Amino acid sequence: MAVEEPQYQLVHSYEAFEVRRYEPYLVAETVVSAAPDDAGNQGFRILAGYIFGQNKGARRIDMTAPVAQAPTSIAMTAPVAQSPAPGGYVIQFAMPQEWTLETLPEPLDSRITLRAMPARTFAVIGYSGTWSQSRYEENLRKLQDALADAGLSWHGEPLWARYDPPWKPWFWRRNEIWLELD
Numbered sequence: 001m002a003v004e005e006p007q008y009q010l011v012h013s014y015e016a017f018e019v020r021r022y023e024p025y026l027v028a029e030t031v032v033s034a035a036p037d038d039a040g041n042q043g044f045r046i047l048a049g050y051i052f053g054q055n056k057g058a059r060r061i062d063m064t065a066p067v068a069q070a071p072t073s074i075a076m077t078a079p080v081a082q083s084p085a086p087g088g089y090v091i092q093f094a095m096p097q098e099w100t101l102e103t104l105p106e107p108l109d110s111r112i113t114l115r116a117m118p119a120r121t122f123a124v125i126g127y128s129g130t131w132s133q134s135r136y137e138e139n140l141r142k143l144q145d146a147l148a149d150a151g152l153s154w155h156g157e158p159l160w161a162r163y164d165p166p167w168k169p170w171f172w173r174r175n176e177i178w179l180e181l182d
Helices: 036-051 132-148
Strands: 008-013 019-021 027-033 067-071 089-094 111-119 120-128 155-161 173-182
Touching: 008 027, 027 036, 036 067, 036 089, 036 111, 120 132, 132 155, 132 173
Parallel strands: none
Antiparallel strands: 008 019, 019 120, 027 089, 027 111, 067 089, 120 173, 155 173
């Protein structure tokens, strides 16, 4: 069964990356003060509780992808990111399109916030493999170099998308890094 993802339009496909225009969507998010390698797992557990029924009405919400992580020092504008920053990381789950801010059940956990994300345009590079910091940094450099070669500029922190559960074999995992274009 396919897992729902935020909708986007492919603007342009380059050899090393794509330019995508993402539609607005809703997220459930939490802030976790932990090392980069631990923040995603801690935030995932908090948000998984919410979608599996730890909310007013005990309603279940379908899982979507990707899981997002971003430093708390920037506004989260996409479902993905990881980079060091003081204060921790924002971890997000995109909510299925059938929900609105008015219809999503209220979280029982005060660490969870619901909010709307605006439409954004990103340059996106995909890769498979582990979630290691070295793989992330290697692919971030590839994306930044390819953007410079294409004459495109970006702003903000890179966003890191992880689409698969931790039990999926590392060589089948789908990962992406996004940079918001100017």
